[in-house]
Amino acid sequence: MNFFALKMLVGNRAKYVGIIVGLTFASLLITQQSAIFLGLMTRTFGFLTDTALPDIWVMDPKVQYIDDLKPLKETESLRVRSVQGVAWAVPLYKGLLKARLPNGTFQSCNVVGLDDETLIGGPPKMLQGQLADLRGSDAIIIDIVGAKGKLARVLPDGRRIPMKIGDTMELNDHRAVVVGICQVQRTFQSQPVIYTTFSRATVFAPRERKLMSFVLVKAKPDQDIHALCQRIRRATGLAAYTRDEFKTLTIRYYMKYTGIPINFGTTVVLGFIVGVAIAGQTFYNFTLDNIRYFGTLKAMGASDFTLLRMILLQAATVGAIGYGLGVGVASALGLLTGSTELSFRLPWQLLLFSAIAVMLICAISSALSMWKVIRLEPAIVFKS
Amino acid sequence: MVNKDTLAVRCTGLTKTYGSGSSQVHALCGVNLEVHTGELMMLVGPSGSGKTTLISVIAGVLDRDGGECQVFGHDFKHMNSREKTxxxxxxxxxxxxxxxxxxxxxxxxxxxxxxxxxxxKRREATDRARDILSRVGLSDRTFSLPAELSGGQQQRVAIARAMLHGPKLIVCDEPTSALDHETGHKVMELLREVAVGADRAFIVVTHDARIFEFADRIAKMDDGHITSVENLRTDL
Structure with missing residues (x-):
């Protein structure tokens, strides 16, 4: 009877297409909006992902997320270094500075100052030049997206000339020379990222008493990282988090204090409701259209189980097609917008989430139909 | 050939009421009816006389309120839903x-x-379906969709469907009312020719007087009662 169930389904072209369009739209909305949400959330800790070498991040206890900068005294790195179990501890500067570009315009940039000696915390991938080139005079390394985008020179005819090695800019009235181009994860604010040495960053930055943002810590081999965090907290009175803990702290802040989850959550819920409303109602109407035939099958001896199996098969078929199309379109959109500012992240867990959502829509839709068929009196077949 | 010794259907004092209170309708009011194997029994009467309710009860698609009804010795009242199906x-x-x-x-x-x-299995079932379709004169329409068939052809397909699994009782509800006279006549000829058999009983509900001639007996119904049963075959 499964074959006949599928023939009944595709036989009613208009309803069949309607159900699939509804499910595709729902699947697309749920997947695409969730992927953008995940992409945005991933960007919030993009810098943490890029800075993979340290085990522990030490900071002011009041820091709530990665860009919530509360400077420390530089001597704090020495105190951290003295804690038992610490292999090394280096300072890191992170701040938002205004860069004056060759054409006279200003652009806010995320400036990262790396430990002068070790250059720990540098970009994960160099595209041009080398990290060691930072040791040159006034040297900075910029990220490729910034170089091609906000830092690029715009000609009168609108063409953009990307910033390249050898180009200069001013950071807080100090000359800076590009010595390398790197690739980093997009950040939440989407500002260009500039790497330089810690000492040079403190020169670029406006004069303040405290300028160190974080202390990056590597644990000695076989150390319990969480126990080491505890020891650092006790010894220095500062906050110490593993990279994952700091990521969680950052995400939690954005989830709690920004409207992002609500905005995207609303769209995802809307997608679900649209799915239930369009696909559910069309599927239910499809069942109503066929109720006489279900009644006929029932009269001719088809059990409720057989009829329910037919409905479930029909629902599963349209669900699978709608889900596949929705996820396919969402993925295509993700690929097409991959090189733009749009954040998009589609891990397998999200595909599973969408699949469950579509399954739920199909379950709700088919439940109504199944209820109708179970309650169906086979005597309906004799009504003209 | 009607087998007077074998009862296919035996109904005694059948009652069925729809609705309640002031909207209550007594569709069957103590109906007694016997149908033999090999017999084509027609139930005739005006609309609302209870014909369709009676075959619904006999066919086990509707539960009766009271009385007895046995089909080849089986009473649907004593079966659960699954057994009935x-x-x-x-x-x-x-x-x-x-x-x-x-x-x-x-x-x-x-x-x-x-x-x-x-x-x-589907393959075996459709092979057998093609065989029986050729018996009802539709060997060239086995792959046609219902919308591509005339009313008469559709009813012949329906007759083939009703016969294929060799049921002991076939119930027909107004089989000719959607057909013109000539087609209806042909359909009834076909029913008599291929469907009525010594081991099978036939109950046809109709108010189409033009097909009464095909019946072995005609039971007239009115207002939930069988008012008369007329023999059209001298051997009955």
């Missing part, structure tokens, strides 16, 4: 006024449905 699937064939052919299935697939309900 199984019994119908094996022993009862249906021919409907509006044919009730599934629009997206071909003629052969529609005919094959009762066999597949009884667990026969």
């Amino acid at each position: 199984q019994y119908r699937g094996k022993n009862i064939g249906f021919v409907f006024q509006m044919f009730n052919l599934i629009p997206s299935l071909t003629a052969a697939e529609n005919v094959a449905v009762p066999l597949m309900i009884n667990g026969v």
Whole structure:
């Protein structure tokens, strides 16, 4: 009877297409909006992902997320270094500075100052030049997206000339020379990222008493990282988090204090409701259209189980097609917008989430139909 | 050939009421009826006389309120829902006024449905369906969809569907009312020719007087009662 169930389904072209369009739209909305949400959330800790070498991040206890900068005294790195179990501890500067570009315009940039000696915390991938080139005079390394985008020179005819090695800019009235181009994860604010040495960053930055943002810590081999965090907290009175803990702290802040989850959550819920409303109602109407035939099958001896199996098969078929199309379109959109500012992240867990959502829509839709068929009196077949 | 010694259907004092209170309708008021194997019994009467309710009860698609009704010695009242469904699937064939052919299935697939309900594989069921379709003169329309068939052809498909699994009782609800006179006549000729058999009983509900001649007996119904039973065959 499964074959006949599928023939009944595709036989009613208009309803069949309607159900699939509804499910595709729902699947697309749920997947695409969730992927953008995940992409945005991933960007919030993009810098943490890029800075993979340290085990522990030490900071002011009041820091709530990665860009919530509360400077420390530089001597704090020495105190951290003295804690038992610490292999090394280096300072890191992170701040938002205004860069004056060759054409006279200003652009806010995320400036990262790396430990002068070790250059720990540098970009994960160099595209041009080398990290060691930072040791040159006034040297900075910029990220490729910034170089091609906000830092690029715009000609009168609108063409953009990307910033390249050898180009200069001013950071807080100090000359800076590009010595390398790197690739980093997009950040939440989407500002260009500039790497330089810690000492040079403190020169670029406006004069303040405290300028160190974080202390990056590597644990000695076989150390319990969480126990080491505890020891650092006790010894220095500062906050110490593993990279994952700091990521969680950052995400939690954005989830709690920004409207992002609500905005995207609303769209995802809307997608679900649209799915239930369009696909559910069309599927239910499809069942109503066929109720006489279900009644006929029932009269001719088809059990409720057989009829329910037919409905479930029909629902599963349209669900699978709608889900596949929705996820396919969402993925295509993700690929097409991959090189733009749009954040998009589609891990397998999200595909599973969408699949469950579509399954739920199909379950709700088919439940109504199944209820109708179970309650169906086979005597309906004799009504003209 | 009617076998007077074997009772296919035996109804005694059947009652059925729809609704309640002031909207209560007594569809069957103590109906007594016997149908023998090999017999084509017609139930005739005006609309609302209870004909369709009676065959619904006999076919086990509607529960009665009171009385007795046995089909080949089995009483649906003593069966649970699953047993009723199984019994119908094996022993009862249906021919409907509006044919009730599934629009997206071909003629052969529609005919094959009762066999597949009884667990026969699709290929075997459709092969057998094609055979029986040729018996009803539709060998060239096995792959046609119902919408591509005339009313008479659709009813022949419905008759083939009702017969294919070899049911002991076939109930027909107004089988000719959607057909013109000539086509209706042909359909009834076909029913008599291929469907009525010594081991099978036929109950046809109709108010089409033009097909009364095909009946062995005619039971007239009015207001929930059988008012008379007329023999059209001298051997009955």
